[in-house]
Amino acid sequence: xxxxxxxxxxxxxxxxxxxxxxxxxxxxxxxxxxxxxxxxxxxxxxxxxxxxxxxxxxxxxxxxxxxxxxxxxxxxxxxxxxxxxxxxxxxxxxxxxxxxxxxxxxxxxxxxxxxxxxxxxxxxxxxxxxxxxxxxxxxxxxxxxxxxxxxxxxxxxx
Amino acid sequence: xxxxxxxxxxxxxxxxxxxxxxxxxxxxxxxxxxxxxxxxxxxxxxxxxxxxxxxxxxxxxxxxxxxxxxxxxxxxxxxxxxxxxxxxxxxxxxxxxxxxxxxxxxxxxxxxxxxxxxxxxxxxxxxxxxxxxxxxxxxxxxxxxxxxxxxxxxxxxxxxxxxxxxxxxxxxxxxxxxxxxxxxxxxxxxxxxxx
Numbered sequence: 508x509x510x511x512x513x514x515x516x517x518x519x520x521x522x523x524x525x526x527x528x529x530x531x532x533x534x535x536x537x538x539x540x541x542x543x544x545x546x547x548x549x550x551x552x553x554x555x556x557x558x559x560x561x562x563x564x565x566x567x568x569x570x571x572x573x574x575x576x577x578x579x580x581x582x583x584x585x586x587x588x589x590x591x592x593x594x595x596x597x598x599x600x601x602x603x604x605x606x607x608x609x610x611x612x613x614x615x616x617x618x619x620x621x622x623x624x625x626x627x628x629x630x631x632x633x634x635x636x637x638x639x640x641x642x643x644x645x646x647x648x649x650x651x652x653x654x655x656x657x658x659x660x661x662x663x664x665x
Numbered sequence: 666x667x668x669x670x671x672x673x674x675x676x677x678x679x680x681x682x683x684x685x686x687x688x689x690x691x692x693x694x695x696x697x698x699x700x701x702x703x704x705x706x707x708x709x710x711x712x713x714x715x716x717x718x719x720x721x722x723x724x725x726x727x728x729x730x731x732x733x734x735x736x737x738x739x740x741x742x743x744x745x746x747x748x749x750x751x752x753x754x755x756x757x758x759x760x761x762x763x764x765x766x767x768x769x770x771x772x773x774x775x776x777x778x779x780x781x782x783x784x785x786x787x788x789x790x791x792x793x794x795x796x797x798x799x800x801x802x803x804x805x806x807x808x809x810x811x812x813x814x815x816x817x818x819x820x821x822x823x824x825x826x827x828x829x830x831x832x833x834x835x836x837x838x839x840x841x842x843x844x845x846x847x848x849x850x851x852x853x854x855x856x857x858x859x860x
Binding site: 519569 | 666670672676679680687746795798
């Protein structure tokens with residue numbers, strides 16, 4: 508694999524992660540571009556963990572300026588084990604788009620890192636700077652929310 | 666099929682704009698710095714510090730005197746980079762009020778500048794961008810002679826006091842930086858070549 512191809516794959520992964528935060532293609536591309544240029548200026552390192560960190564920090568900065576709080580910390584007290592039972596798939600791409608759009612950035616982020624990138628909760632906790640219990644709790648709540656949305660979607664379709 | 670499989674498929678279909686990705690890969694790989702180059706860079710910084718000592722013993726240059734040239738250069742580099750990149754515009758208009766209305770993510774009101782003569786510089790669109798981590802307005806303009814020009818606006822901050830009035834020449838462009846009406850402005854245009 509060429510250097511260019513490796514870099515392109517890394518940036519695509521960064522873009523998908525950025526998309527999990529923004530749920531907006533254009534904004535995600537801007538985030539990746541800013542992050543990549545920033546890493547370039549400091550001479551690396553070029554790895555997914557660092558790219559994710561830079562993208563995340565830039566995203567949070569943008570939100571702070573707009574005085575929104577997307578990454579509110581959830582209390583650990585209502586921590587529950589995430590159910591293993593898998594969720595049903597939405598009927599089509601549009602339904603997935605709508606369901607993901609109904610989630611908060613922090614919810615989409617943990618869902619993406621866990622379900623798409625297959626990171627463990629400990630790894631996600633390290634990457635996002637949240638306690639592991641908070642990540643588990645957030646994942647649990649996200650799954651509950653998804654289950655509700657999916658059942659509404661199914662009712663609507665049938 | 667379960668949700669996770671479908672979610673993986675959903676994200677796998679999402680791809681960056683190929684042209685934009687290619688440009689970014691080119692920029693990133695061109696600037697990747699191997700270890701030996703980083704060591705050379707440290708050595709170069711050492712030499713630079715020695716040279717700086719020598720320079721400080723001479724009368725200061727009028728163009729750099731009093732300016733934080735590190736900050737000014739960083740801003741200028743960013744402005745020139747995005748001036749050269751054919752990024753899509755968020756709004757195509759020649760009207761500042763329309764820009765203000767159509768770009769609600771801006772947390773400041775774009776202003777007209779007394780230093781940018783509207784009879785010479787004509788706005789044709791704008792996009793969101795950033796300066797030093799702050800959401801900025803990147804206006805694309807056309808000069809009367811057909812030259813493309815970029816004007817950035819970003820909310821003013823006390824730290825910009827050190828770059829107010831600075832002029833940087835970079836990659837064939839002159840970048841002027843100044844504060845006006847609560848906004849930091851950066852104007853990038855090609856250096857005029859005498860014929």
